[in-house]
Amino acid sequence: MLITAGVITLLFVAWQLWIGDWIGAAQKNAAGQSITAQWEDDFAQSRTASPAPAPTDEPAPPAPAKPVIAPQPKDAQVFGVMRIPRFGADYQVPMAGGVSRARTLDPIGIGHYPGTPMPGAVGNVAVAAHRTTFGKPFHRIADLQAGDAIVIETKAGWYTYRFRNLEYVTPHAVDVLQPVPQTSIRANGKYLTMTSCSPMYFKSERIVAYSVFESFTPRADGAPASLAEVS
Amino acid sequence: MYAALWRILPGPWWVRLLILLAAAAVVLYALFFYVFPWVSLLIDPQDVTVR
Numbered sequence: 001m002l003i004t005a006g007v008i009t010l011l012f013v014a015w016q017l018w019i020g021d022w023i024g025a026a027q028k029n030a031a032g033q034s035i036t037a038q039w040e041d042d043f044a045q046s047r048t049a050s051p052a053p054a055p056t057d058e059p060a061p062p063a064p065a066k067p068v069i070a071p072q073p074k075d076a077q078v079f080g081v082m083r084i085p086r087f088g089a090d091y092q093v094p095m096a097g098g099v100s101r102a103r104t105l106d107p108i109g110i111g112h113y114p115g116t117p118m119p120g121a122v123g124n125v126a127v128a129a130h131r132t133t134f135g136k137p138f139h140r141i142a143d144l145q146a147g148d149a150i151v152i153e154t155k156a157g158w159y160t161y162r163f164r165n166l167e168y169v170t171p172h173a174v175d176v177l178q179p180v181p182q183t184s185i186r187a188n189g190k191y192l193t194m195t196s197c198s199p200m201y202f203k204s205e206r207i208v209a210y211s212v213f214e215s216f217t218p219r220a221d222g223a224p225a226s227l228a229e230v231s
Numbered sequence: 232m233y234a235a236l237w238r239i240l241p242g243p244w245w246v247r248l249l250i251l252l253a254a255a256a257v258v259l260y261a262l263f264f265y266v267f268p269w270v271s272l273l274i275d276p277q278d279v280t281v282r
Contacts, residue, residue: 001232004232008262011259011262011267012262012267012270015262015263015267016267016271019263020263020267020271023263023264099279099280101272102272105279106271106272107268111280113280128279128280129279130279133271134268138279169281171281173281176281177281195279195280195281197278197279203278206279206280206281208281
Protein backbone atom coordinates (compact mmCIF):
# COMPACT_ATOMS: atom_id res chain seq x y z
CA MET A 1 0.00 0.00 0.00
CA LEU A 2 2.70 2.46 0.97
CA ILE A 3 4.78 1.31 -1.96
CA THR A 4 1.82 2.01 -4.26
CA ALA A 5 1.48 5.49 -2.79
CA GLY A 6 5.17 6.09 -3.36
CA VAL A 7 4.99 4.91 -6.95
CA ILE A 8 2.03 7.20 -7.61
CA THR A 9 3.86 10.16 -6.08
CA LEU A 10 6.90 9.48 -8.26
CA LEU A 11 4.59 9.08 -11.25
CA PHE A 12 3.16 12.52 -10.49
CA VAL A 13 6.62 14.07 -10.50
CA ALA A 14 7.45 12.32 -13.78
CA TRP A 15 4.14 13.45 -15.23
CA GLN A 16 4.62 17.04 -14.15
CA LEU A 17 8.16 17.27 -15.48
CA TRP A 18 8.11 15.12 -18.63
CA ILE A 19 5.13 12.96 -19.47
CA GLY A 20 2.59 15.77 -19.16
CA ASP A 21 4.74 17.91 -21.43
CA TRP A 22 4.83 15.29 -24.19
CA ILE A 23 1.09 14.85 -23.93
CA GLY A 24 0.40 18.57 -23.60
CA ALA A 25 2.65 19.68 -26.44
CA ALA A 26 1.32 17.01 -28.80
CA GLN A 27 -2.28 17.82 -27.88
CA LYS A 28 -1.82 21.56 -28.30
CA ASN A 29 -0.01 21.37 -31.64
CA ALA A 30 -2.60 18.90 -32.92
CA ALA A 31 -5.42 21.16 -31.74
CA GLY A 32 -3.78 24.14 -33.44
CA GLN A 33 -3.41 22.20 -36.67
CA SER A 34 -7.02 21.09 -36.73
CA ILE A 35 -8.23 24.64 -36.01
CA THR A 36 -6.13 25.96 -38.90
CA ALA A 37 -7.41 23.22 -41.19
CA GLN A 38 -10.98 24.04 -40.19
CA TRP A 39 -10.48 27.73 -41.07
CA GLU A 40 -8.95 26.79 -44.43
CA ASP A 41 -11.95 24.56 -45.17
CA ASP A 42 -14.42 27.25 -44.18
CA PHE A 43 -12.61 29.73 -46.37
CA ALA A 44 -12.50 27.38 -49.38
CA GLN A 45 -16.22 26.72 -48.99
CA SER A 46 -17.13 30.39 -48.69
CA ARG A 47 -15.15 31.05 -51.85
CA THR A 48 -16.96 28.40 -53.88
CA ALA A 49 -20.26 29.67 -52.48
CA SER A 50 -19.59 33.20 -53.72
CA PRO A 51 -17.02 33.13 -56.51
CA ALA A 52 -14.47 35.91 -56.55
CA PRO A 53 -15.23 38.77 -58.95
CA ALA A 54 -13.86 38.27 -62.43
CA PRO A 55 -10.31 39.58 -62.68
CA THR A 56 -10.16 43.03 -64.17
CA ASP A 57 -7.54 44.09 -66.66
CA GLU A 58 -5.64 46.16 -64.18
CA PRO A 59 -4.52 44.24 -61.08
CA ALA A 60 -5.17 46.14 -57.90
CA PRO A 61 -2.08 47.81 -56.48
CA PRO A 62 -0.67 45.72 -53.65
CA ALA A 63 -1.75 47.94 -50.78
CA PRO A 64 -1.02 46.72 -47.25
CA ALA A 65 -4.14 45.00 -46.02
CA LYS A 66 -6.09 46.64 -43.24
CA PRO A 67 -6.10 44.27 -40.27
CA VAL A 68 -9.39 42.72 -39.30
CA ILE A 69 -9.98 43.21 -35.57
CA ALA A 70 -11.76 40.29 -33.96
CA PRO A 71 -14.16 40.79 -31.02
CA GLN A 72 -12.92 40.03 -27.50
CA PRO A 73 -13.09 36.27 -26.91
CA LYS A 74 -15.12 34.85 -24.06
CA ASP A 75 -13.32 33.03 -21.28
CA ALA A 76 -11.64 29.89 -22.69
CA GLN A 77 -12.99 30.61 -26.18
CA VAL A 78 -10.33 29.82 -28.81
CA PHE A 79 -9.83 32.71 -31.24
CA GLY A 80 -6.38 32.15 -32.71
CA VAL A 81 -3.31 29.99 -33.16
CA MET A 82 0.18 31.25 -32.40
CA ARG A 83 3.04 30.23 -34.68
CA ILE A 84 6.67 31.08 -34.02
CA PRO A 85 9.10 29.77 -36.67
CA ARG A 86 11.96 29.97 -34.15
CA PHE A 87 10.15 27.37 -32.01
CA GLY A 88 9.85 24.92 -34.92
CA ALA A 89 7.67 24.43 -37.98
CA ASP A 90 5.19 22.29 -36.04
CA TYR A 91 4.70 24.91 -33.32
CA GLN A 92 1.00 25.75 -33.49
CA VAL A 93 -0.55 26.55 -30.12
CA PRO A 94 -4.19 27.57 -29.69
CA MET A 95 -4.96 30.94 -28.10
CA ALA A 96 -8.07 31.59 -26.01
CA GLY A 97 -9.60 34.28 -23.85
CA GLY A 98 -8.66 34.62 -20.19
CA VAL A 99 -5.53 33.78 -18.24
CA SER A 100 -6.85 31.35 -15.65
CA ARG A 101 -4.79 28.21 -15.31
CA ALA A 102 -7.73 25.85 -14.85
CA ARG A 103 -9.72 26.98 -17.88
CA THR A 104 -7.25 28.40 -20.42
CA LEU A 105 -3.53 28.02 -19.71
CA ASP A 106 -3.44 24.35 -18.68
CA PRO A 107 -5.92 22.80 -21.12
CA ILE A 108 -5.72 25.17 -24.13
CA GLY A 109 -2.33 26.85 -24.21
CA ILE A 110 -1.96 30.60 -24.63
CA GLY A 111 -4.27 32.98 -22.77
CA HIS A 112 -5.28 36.50 -23.80
CA TYR A 113 -5.46 39.04 -20.97
CA PRO A 114 -9.11 40.17 -20.96
CA GLY A 115 -9.54 43.81 -21.86
CA THR A 116 -6.29 44.15 -23.78
CA PRO A 117 -6.71 44.73 -27.55
CA MET A 118 -7.09 41.98 -30.09
CA PRO A 119 -4.36 41.24 -32.67
CA GLY A 120 -3.91 43.97 -35.25
CA ALA A 121 -5.48 46.68 -33.08
CA VAL A 122 -3.71 49.77 -31.80
CA GLY A 123 -2.36 49.19 -28.31
CA ASN A 124 -0.87 46.26 -26.52
CA VAL A 125 -2.08 42.69 -27.14
CA ALA A 126 -1.11 40.84 -23.95
CA VAL A 127 -0.91 37.06 -23.69
CA ALA A 128 0.43 34.52 -21.19
CA ALA A 129 1.43 30.86 -21.31
CA HIS A 130 3.40 28.25 -19.38
CA ARG A 131 7.16 28.19 -19.74
CA THR A 132 7.38 24.75 -18.09
CA THR A 133 4.77 21.98 -17.78
CA PHE A 134 1.48 21.51 -19.66
CA GLY A 135 3.21 21.41 -23.02
CA LYS A 136 5.22 24.56 -22.13
CA PRO A 137 4.18 26.82 -25.05
CA PHE A 138 6.64 29.57 -24.05
CA HIS A 139 9.48 27.24 -23.02
CA ARG A 140 11.96 28.79 -25.45
CA ILE A 141 10.84 32.38 -24.97
CA ALA A 142 14.36 33.37 -23.93
CA ASP A 143 15.73 32.04 -27.24
CA LEU A 144 13.85 34.63 -29.28
CA GLN A 145 16.09 36.96 -31.24
CA ALA A 146 15.34 40.50 -32.34
CA GLY A 147 13.34 40.43 -35.57
CA ASP A 148 11.92 36.92 -35.08
CA ALA A 149 8.43 36.54 -36.50
CA ILE A 150 5.58 35.87 -34.09
CA VAL A 151 2.51 35.09 -36.14
CA ILE A 152 -1.04 34.96 -34.78
CA GLU A 153 -3.42 33.18 -37.12
CA THR A 154 -7.16 33.79 -36.83
CA LYS A 155 -10.10 32.96 -39.04
CA ALA A 156 -9.50 36.24 -40.88
CA GLY A 157 -5.80 35.77 -41.63
CA TRP A 158 -2.32 36.16 -40.22
CA TYR A 159 -0.98 38.95 -37.99
CA THR A 160 2.81 39.14 -38.08
CA TYR A 161 4.60 40.68 -35.13
CA ARG A 162 8.36 41.12 -34.86
CA PHE A 163 10.09 40.35 -31.58
CA ARG A 164 12.00 43.25 -30.08
CA ASN A 165 13.29 42.51 -26.59
CA LEU A 166 12.95 40.61 -23.34
CA GLU A 167 12.53 41.94 -19.87
CA TYR A 168 12.41 40.42 -16.41
CA VAL A 169 9.93 41.96 -14.02
CA THR A 170 8.30 41.31 -10.66
CA PRO A 171 5.04 39.33 -10.56
CA HIS A 172 3.04 42.48 -9.87
CA ALA A 173 4.40 44.57 -12.72
CA VAL A 174 1.02 44.98 -14.36
CA ASP A 175 2.28 48.06 -16.20
CA VAL A 176 3.75 45.73 -18.84
CA LEU A 177 0.11 45.35 -19.95
CA GLN A 178 -0.33 49.12 -20.56
CA PRO A 179 -1.19 50.23 -24.12
CA VAL A 180 2.45 51.25 -24.42
CA PRO A 181 4.19 48.82 -22.03
CA GLN A 182 5.48 50.35 -18.79
CA THR A 183 4.24 53.85 -19.59
CA SER A 184 1.02 55.76 -19.21
CA ILE A 185 1.08 57.40 -22.64
CA ARG A 186 -1.64 56.76 -25.17
CA ALA A 187 -0.71 54.18 -27.77
CA ASN A 188 -0.39 54.99 -31.43
CA GLY A 189 1.58 51.82 -32.18
CA LYS A 190 0.66 48.15 -32.10
CA TYR A 191 2.42 45.91 -29.63
CA LEU A 192 2.36 42.32 -28.44
CA THR A 193 3.41 41.41 -24.91
CA MET A 194 3.98 37.78 -23.87
CA THR A 195 4.38 36.94 -20.18
CA SER A 196 5.58 33.71 -18.61
CA CYS A 197 7.28 32.55 -15.45
CA SER A 198 10.91 33.13 -14.58
CA PRO A 199 13.14 31.51 -13.55
CA MET A 200 11.89 28.27 -15.02
CA TYR A 201 9.96 26.13 -12.50
CA PHE A 202 9.64 29.09 -10.10
CA LYS A 203 7.34 32.03 -9.76
CA SER A 204 9.52 34.67 -8.19
CA GLU A 205 9.72 36.74 -11.38
CA ARG A 206 8.10 37.05 -14.79
CA ILE A 207 9.76 37.03 -18.17
CA VAL A 208 8.21 39.42 -20.67
CA ALA A 209 8.73 39.44 -24.45
CA TYR A 210 7.76 42.54 -26.41
CA SER A 211 7.02 42.56 -30.13
CA VAL A 212 5.76 45.16 -32.60
CA PHE A 213 3.15 44.73 -35.29
CA GLU A 214 4.42 44.39 -38.84
CA SER A 215 1.59 43.39 -41.17
CA PHE A 216 -1.73 41.66 -41.64
CA THR A 217 -2.19 39.04 -44.36
CA PRO A 218 -5.80 38.20 -45.25
CA ARG A 219 -6.61 34.53 -45.62
CA ALA A 220 -7.34 35.09 -49.31
CA ASP A 221 -3.66 35.96 -49.86
CA GLY A 222 -2.34 32.73 -48.35
CA ALA A 223 0.18 32.23 -45.56
CA PRO A 224 2.67 35.09 -45.17
CA ALA A 225 6.38 34.77 -45.91
CA SER A 226 7.13 35.40 -42.23
CA LEU A 227 5.85 31.89 -41.45
CA ALA A 228 8.46 30.25 -43.65
CA GLU A 229 11.40 31.71 -41.78
CA VAL A 230 12.44 28.56 -39.96
CA SER A 231 15.78 28.96 -38.36
CA MET B 232 -3.57 -6.11 -1.03
CA TYR B 233 -2.31 -7.38 -4.36
CA ALA B 234 -2.39 -11.03 -3.26
CA ALA B 235 -6.09 -10.66 -2.39
CA LEU B 236 -6.73 -8.98 -5.74
CA TRP B 237 -5.02 -11.88 -7.52
CA ARG B 238 -7.20 -14.43 -5.67
CA ILE B 239 -10.45 -12.60 -6.40
CA LEU B 240 -9.83 -12.43 -10.18
CA PRO B 241 -11.35 -15.29 -12.23
CA GLY B 242 -9.77 -17.46 -14.89
CA PRO B 243 -6.31 -18.86 -15.49
CA TRP B 244 -3.21 -16.81 -14.72
CA TRP B 245 -2.95 -15.19 -18.12
CA VAL B 246 -6.54 -13.95 -17.99
CA ARG B 247 -5.85 -12.42 -14.59
CA LEU B 248 -2.71 -10.80 -15.93
CA LEU B 249 -4.62 -9.32 -18.89
CA ILE B 250 -7.31 -7.93 -16.58
CA LEU B 251 -4.68 -6.41 -14.33
CA LEU B 252 -2.84 -4.81 -17.27
CA ALA B 253 -6.07 -3.33 -18.60
CA ALA B 254 -6.93 -2.02 -15.15
CA ALA B 255 -3.45 -0.50 -14.83
CA ALA B 256 -3.88 1.24 -18.19
CA VAL B 257 -7.21 2.70 -17.11
CA VAL B 258 -5.74 3.88 -13.80
CA LEU B 259 -2.75 5.48 -15.53
CA TYR B 260 -5.00 7.25 -18.04
CA ALA B 261 -7.20 8.63 -15.27
CA LEU B 262 -4.14 9.79 -13.33
CA PHE B 263 -2.45 11.49 -16.31
CA PHE B 264 -5.47 13.22 -17.75
CA TYR B 265 -7.66 13.98 -14.74
CA VAL B 266 -6.06 13.50 -11.33
CA PHE B 267 -2.58 14.92 -11.94
CA PRO B 268 -3.73 18.10 -13.76
CA TRP B 269 -6.06 18.76 -10.86
CA VAL B 270 -3.42 18.09 -8.19
CA SER B 271 -1.01 20.28 -10.11
CA LEU B 272 -3.44 23.20 -9.85
CA LEU B 273 -3.40 22.86 -6.06
CA ILE B 274 0.31 22.58 -5.40
CA ASP B 275 2.19 23.73 -8.48
CA PRO B 276 4.13 26.93 -7.80
CA GLN B 277 3.88 28.30 -11.31
CA ASP B 278 2.29 31.56 -12.25
CA VAL B 279 2.78 33.02 -15.66
CA THR B 280 0.65 36.15 -15.44
CA VAL B 281 1.27 39.55 -13.96
CA ARG B 282 -1.42 40.90 -11.67
